[in-house]
Each structure stands twice: as structure tokens, then as C-alpha cells.
Amino acid sequence: MSNLFTRYRWVILTILVFVFVTLFTAEFQQAQTTAVLASALRQSTPLVLGALCGVMCERSGVVNIGIEGQMLLSAFVGFMVASATGSLIAGIIAGMATGALMGASLAGLSVTLQGDQIIAGTVLNIAAFGISSYFFQQGLTLPSGKTPQVSLGPLADLPVIGRVFFINRPLTYLSLILIWVVWFVLFRTRWGLWTRSVGEVPSAAETVGISVARVRYTNLIAGGCLAGLGGAYLSLEAVGSFERMMTNGRGFVALAVMIFGRWNPIGIWGAALLFGYASAVQTQLQFRGWLADDPQFIGMIPYVVCIIVLAGFVGRARPPAAIGQPYSRE
Amino acid sequence: MRMLKPVAIPLIAVGLALGIGAIILVVSGANPIEAYGALIDGSLSSQKTIGRTLEKATPLIMGGLAVAFAFRAGLFNIGGQGQLVVGGIFSAAVGFGFEGLPWIIHAPMALAVGALAGAAWGSIAGILKATRGAHEVITTIMLNFVALNLTDWLASHSWKDEGILSRTPAVEESAVIPLWGSFPTGFLVAVAASIACWYLLERTNLGFEIRSVGLNGDAARYAGISVQRIVIATMAISGLLAGAGGAIETQGVVGRYEPGFNAGLGFNGITIALLARNHPLGVIPAALLIGAMEAGGSMMQFNADVAPEITDIIEALMLLFVATPIVVRWFFSRQEVAEVSVTAGWGSP
Numbered sequence: 001m002s003n004l005f006t007r008y009r010w011v012i013l014t015i016l017v018f019v020f021v022t023l024f025t026a027e028f029q030q031a032q033t034t035a036v037l038a039s040a041l042r043q044s045t046p047l048v049l050g051a052l053c054g055v056m057c058e059r060s061g062v063v064n065i066g067i068e069g070q071m072l073l074s075a076f077v078g079f080m081v082a083s084a085t086g087s088l089i090a091g092i093i094a095g096m097a098t099g100a101l102m103g104a105s106l107a108g109l110s111v112t113l114q115g116d117q118i119i120a121g122t123v124l125n126i127a128a129f130g131i132s133s134y135f136f137q138q139g140l141t142l143p144s145g146k147t148p149q150v151s152l153g154p155l156a157d158l159p160v161i162g163r164v165f166f167i168n169r170p171l172t173y174l175s176l177i178l179i180w181v182v183w184f185v186l187f188r189t190r191w192g193l194w195t196r197s198v199g200e201v202p203s204a205a206e207t208v209g210i211s212v213a214r215v216r217y218t219n220l221i222a223g224g225c226l227a228g229l230g231g232a233y234l235s236l237e238a239v240g241s242f243e244r245m246m247t248n249g250r251g252f253v254a255l256a257v258m259i260f261g262r263w264n265p266i267g268i269w270g271a272a273l274l275f276g277y278a279s280a281v282q283t284q285l286q287f288r289g290w291l292a293d294d295p296q297f298i299g300m301i302p303y304v305v306c307i308i309v310l311a312g313f314v315g316r317a318r319p320p321a322a323i324g325q326p327y328s329r330e
Numbered sequence: 331m332r333m334l335k336p337v338a339i340p341l342i343a344v345g346l347a348l349g350i351g352a353i354i355l356v357v358s359g360a361n362p363i364e365a366y367g368a369l370i371d372g373s374l375s376s377q378k379t380i381g382r383t384l385e386k387a388t389p390l391i392m393g394g395l396a397v398a399f400a401f402r403a404g405l406f407n408i409g410g411q412g413q414l415v416v417g418g419i420f421s422a423a424v425g426f427g428f429e430g431l432p433w434i435i436h437a438p439m440a441l442a443v444g445a446l447a448g449a450a451w452g453s454i455a456g457i458l459k460a461t462r463g464a465h466e467v468i469t470t471i472m473l474n475f476v477a478l479n480l481t482d483w484l485a486s487h488s489w490k491d492e493g494i495l496s497r498t499p500a501v502e503e504s505a506v507i508p509l510w511g512s513f514p515t516g517f518l519v520a521v522a523a524s525i526a527c528w529y530l531l532e533r534t535n536l537g538f539e540i541r542s543v544g545l546n547g548d549a550a551r552y553a554g555i556s557v558q559r560i561v562i563a564t565m566a567i568s569g570l571l572a573g574a575g576g577a578i579e580t581q582g583v584v585g586r587y588e589p590g591f592n593a594g595l596g597f598n599g600i601t602i603a604l605l606a607r608n609h610p611l612g613v614i615p616a617a618l619l620i621g622a623m624e625a626g627g628s629m630m631q632f633n634a635d636v637a638p639e640i641t642d643i644i645e646a647l648m649l650l651f652v653a654t655p656i657v658v659r660w661f662f663s664r665q666e667v668a669e670v671s672v673t674a675g676w677g678s679p
Contacts, residue, residue, distance in 0.1 A: 130642030
């Protein structure tokens with residue numbers, strides 16, 4: 001635990017500073033503080049899922065710049081399926097399947113065809129934008145509404161924390177569990193060891209009998225499921241409808257979150273909460289009518305935070321060594 | 331056959347993309363012959379529509395050049411959109427802010443200010459990359475969002491037109507880049523920029539250094555080239571090109587800056603640069619192709635009742651086939667086709 005603290009001290013300290021700033025700016029009004037924190041958690045959920053997708057891909061040595069597109073198309077397909085069938089669960093599964101299919105396409109382009117990974121990801125982004133805009137029909141709704149709010153009994157009665165963590169919707173809970181699942185898979189299982197070795201020195205992994213292609217395909221598809229879940233979260237849990245370009249750059253912010261979280265799911269959670277917090281403050285400022293004449297400056301906040309974080313931290317962050325290079329057996 | 335080789339991959343990619351686009355049209359219940367017919371009708375059938383194609387192609391050439399130029403140094407500039415809107419609003423500001431200047435001074439001045447604003451915006455990502463190691467793919471995308479908010483703010487405050495709309499006043503007559511019949515003069519500026527880029531890359535020391543950094547950053551460093559300086563200079567020039575594209579669009583087409591100004595250009599720039607295989611002169615035909623698709627898109631919607639977003643799908647397919655040479659290699663038996671590898675991972679340089 002102390003090791004964890006030293007490694008993530010900057011993330012942890014930043015979060016603490018933000019939490020205290022909230023407490024004081026809200027002048028100890030508990031309702032507002034919890035509202036901001038709960039909103040931060042909700043805003044961080046798609047970033048967590050996107051960044052977990054990123055970490056699955058990058059730990060196996062594939063840059064995935066297409067998370068934005070995976071989330072956008074999954075949000076779209078998930079919404080269309082849920083709208084047509086009336087079943088939210090069908091929508092969520094369809095969203096995950098879409099993300100997985102796009103992950104498989106990325107694997108096909110970058111592993112089998114050995115194309116440039118960043119361009120392959122850009123192809124996904126453009127295709128997702130084109131397809132979702134082309135097939136989108138205005139005026140569709142979800143017959144069953146958004147995913148329902150679930151309150152976890154006595155835990156929900158805890159002060160502050162209860163309202164922030166234990167009264168949420170299902171995909172938010174699921175993402176909180178998935179953080180630990182991905183961490184466990186990457187750092188405590190044989191598959192995780194294979195993944196990390198393929199991401200660092202693929203030739204050595206291949207020498208001991210690990211199939212680089214198989215590991216990369218599996219991780220990209222599993223990561224795609226996570227990004228797809230993030231997309232389904234946006235259309236089926238956060239908003240309850242689909243809009244053109246509804247991801248609004250979240251897939252790219254998720255990449256920054258992944259880098260800031262140092263390619264580690266727990267670090268990612270901290271980083272995502274920071275970004276979620278920046279967005280929550282943005283919403284709160286708009287809500288209170290601060291800077292009402294200049295909403296554009298409030299709109300910039302998450303992106304500026306993202307640039308500052310990248311400029312401040314990425315120089316010191318070390319990505320997996322084999323990232324970005326197609327692997328071919330000699 | 332040998333003569334055709336450099337253009338073979340782009341041509342096959344375009345053909346495959348149009349073919350699959352046709353299948354998508356059939357699946358979604360439209361008639362592809364009618365749709366493509368309307369596309370050609372709306373882009374190449376008369377002097378007026380050809381003028382419109384050239385007009386659409388002009389900012390695309392500039393955006394494509396911006397991406398292609400940065401690619402030559404191994405940098406992936408997705409920030410064309412942000413650099414374009416910043417260039418657009420600054421040229422608009424010069425365009426409406428000065429009165430009574432002669433055209434020969436006013437129009438080039440507005441163009442130059444727009445281009446320099448784009449260069450400044452582009453160099454932010456260059457500086458962050460060179461000094462802090464922040465990857466340009468993410469910073470340029472984030473800077474796009476910041477630029478859109480910033481220009482939006484300028485258009486609704488300091489530089490706002492009278493009336494309720496958030497847009498700048500129209501530029502003075504003396505800052506307009508005119509139509510010559512139905513031929514947009516701005517197109518000539520874009521062609522000149524392509525030739526200038528080719529000359530800079532292939533015939534100057536700076537161009538040699540840029541290409542060296544793009545081919546192998548470590549080798550360039552050992553040869554005594556300052557990689558950091560090249561990264562910043564390349565991003566500035568790339569931003570200059572995109573900013574000039576925004577200025578031409580403001581002064582020649584829109585006549586002012588308004589929100590929603592040429593959305594989506596950044597991604598088109600990538601497609602064009604790759605179709606052109608990062609060659610500054612190849613950008614011109616690639617941009618004409620995409621420009622024709624954009625110009626004909628509304629006609630396609632009107633005549634064949636097909637949503638113009640189908641062109642986005644076709645562009646994504648073109649990019650797909652161009653970026654993965656193995657797909658196209660099936661068409662060449664045992665012939666070597668040069669690899670396109672343009673980007674590296676997070677680490678370099």
C-alpha cells in the first residue's frame with residue numbers, strides 16, 4: 001500500500017487538493033459537495049472505460065487512437081438496438097459487440113496487415129463518424145428510458161460517500177468493478193504476464209512460445225468490449241438518446257487519462273476522477289451562472305486540463321516498449 | 331505499368347472505396363448509379379459546379395498539405411481544424427478591422443495574419459512535443475476543442491457583428507479574394523502553396539533536415555540536427571498552411587468568420603495527405619477528388635435522396651485501403667510496393 005502511495009502520490013495529492021477545494025468552495029454545503037462529487041464520478045465513468053480499453057491494447061503493444069470511434073459507434077448501435085427491441089440489456093450487449101468488432105478490425109489492420117497503428121485507429125474514428133451520421137434517424141427514443149438508479153441499501157446512507165458511490169446506475173457500478181478486474185488480469189494472472197511481455201519485447205515472448213498475434217487480437221477485442229461499454233454508458237445511461245458526435249473527444253481524453261494513470265488501471269481511475277472533476281466543476285459553474293456570458297471559457301476547462309496534464313506528466317511516463325510497432329517474425 | 335506504379339495504390343484504393351460505397355448504398359436502399367451520377371452532376375457538369383469543386387478543394391489542399399508536411403517529419407498533425415479556425419478568425423479580424431486600404435495591401439495582409447495565427451497555434455503542439463514530450467496526436471486534438479471555444483468566444487464578444495448572431499462582421503471589399511468568373515482565385519494560392527512546400531522539402535536545407543528527422547530521429551540527432559527545433563518548425567509550418575486555408579476560406583468563400591466554419595477539415599486533411607502519399611503536389615488531385623465529392627454531396631441528397639454522410643464513409647474506406655498497402659498488394663503479383671509508415675508510438679523523438 002505504501003508502495004502504491006509513493007507511485008501515485010501526485011495523482012492522489014491532486015485529487016485531495018480538488019476534494020478540499022470543493023469542500024471550501026461549496027462553503028460546507030453538503031448537498032452541493034456531494035452533487036459535484038457524484039457528477040465527477042459519473043463524468044469519469046466513460047473515461048475509465050475508454051482508458052481501460054487503451055491500457056488493454058497498449059500493454060500488448062498496440063496504440064489505439066480509435067477509442068473515440070469505438071465509443072461513438074457503440075453508443076450509436078447500442079441506442080439503435082435498445083430503441084428497436086425495447087431492451088436495455090440487448091442495447092448494452094450490442095454496444096459491447098460493436099466495440100469488440102471494431103477492436104478486431106483494428107487488430108486485423110495493425111496485426112495481420114501490419115498497417116500503421118495510428119492511421120488504422122484514425123480509420124476507425126472516421127468510419128464511426130460517417131456510419132453513425134449516415135444511418136442516424138432523428139426522433140428515436142428509448143421505450144424503457146435510461147438504465148435505472150440502484151441504491152445499495154444501508155451503504156447509501158453513509159454521509160457524502162453514500163450518495164456519491166452507492167446510489168448509481170448499473171454501468172457505473174460495473175465500471176468500478178472492472179477497474180479492479182483489469183488490474184487483476186494484467187498484474188496477477190498468466191495472461192497479464194503474457195500481455196505485458198508482448199508489449200515490451202514481442203520477440204522474446206514469441207521465443208518462449210507465446211503467440212504475439214493471439215495475445216494482441218484477444219486484448220484488442222476485450223478492450224473493444226470495454227470501450228463499447230463506455231459508448232453504451234453514454235447513450236443508454238448518461239443521456240438516454242444518441243446525438244451526432246456525442247463522444248465529443250472523450251475517447252481522446254481517455255488516452256490522456258491512460259497516460260496520466262501510467263498504464264495502470266488504478267492510476268487510471270485516479271486520473272479519470274480528476275478529469276471527471278474538471279467536467280463536473282464545468283457543469284456546476286454553468287449551473288450557478290458563473291461566467292454566464294462566457295460559457296466558452298468554461299467549455300475549455302477539460303481540454304486545457306488535459307493539455308496541462310500531458311505536458312506535465314507524459315515526459316516522465318514510460319509507455320510499453322514495443323508500442324506502435326507491427327510485429328513480424330523474421 | 332511502371333509509370334503508373336506511384337499512383338496505382340491511390341487509384342485502386344479510390345476504386346475499391348467507391349465499389350464498397352455502392353454496396354452500402356444498395357443495402358440502405360438507394361440506387362448507386364443514380365447517386366454517383368448526381369455526385370458527378372453536382373461537381374463537374376458545368377462551369378459553375380466546377381468552380382464550386384475548386385472552391386471546396388482549396389481549403390482541402392491546404393489542410394492536406396498541413397498533414398502531409400508534418401508527416402514528412404514523422405509528426406501526425408490532427409490539429410488542422412483548430413489551426414484553420416484560428417487562421418480564419420484572425421484573417422476576418424484584419425479583413426473587417428481596416429478600412430480604406432487598397433486591395434493589393436489589404437487582402438495579402440489578412441491572408442498573412444491568418445496564416446501566422448495558424449502557425450502560432452500549430453507551434454503550441456510543437457513546443458509541447460519538443461520540450462515536454464507530449465504526443466502531438468492528443469495535444470492537437472485537445473487544441474482543436476480549445477480553438478473552437480476560443481474562436482466562438484471571440485465571435486460573440488470582442489469581434490462580434492451587430493445583431494444577434496455570434497459571428498464577425500463581413501470583411502471589407504478590399505480584403506476579399508475574388509471569384510474570377512466562376513473560378514476561385516484562392517485555388518491558385520493553394521496550388522502555389524503546394525509548389526512552395528515541394529520546393530521547401532526537396533530543395534532546401536530545412537527540408538532535408540525535416541525529412542531526416544522523419545526518416546530516423548536518432549540518426550538525425552547524431553548528424554547534428556536539432557530535432558527539437560525541427561519539430562517546432564514543422565508544426566509551425568504545418569499550422570501556417572492550415573491557417574492560410576482558413577484565411578482563404580474566410581476571404582474568398584464565407585466572407586466572415588462564423589461558427590461551424592468548415593467543420594471536419596482536419597480528418598479530410600489526413601485522407602488527402604495519405605491519398606497523395608505525403609507528396610505536396612499529389613495533394614492537389616487528391617483534394618480535387620474529395621472536393622468534388624463534397625461539392626456533389628448536396629446534389630446527391632437532392633436528386634438521389636442519399637444522405638451526404640455517405641461521402642464520409644467512402645473517405646474512410648479510401649483511407650483504409652491507402653493506409654494498409656497489403657490489401658492493395660493483392661492486385662500486384664510479386665511486385666514490391668513501398669511501405670507507408672508514417673507515425674511512431676508515444677515515445678519519439
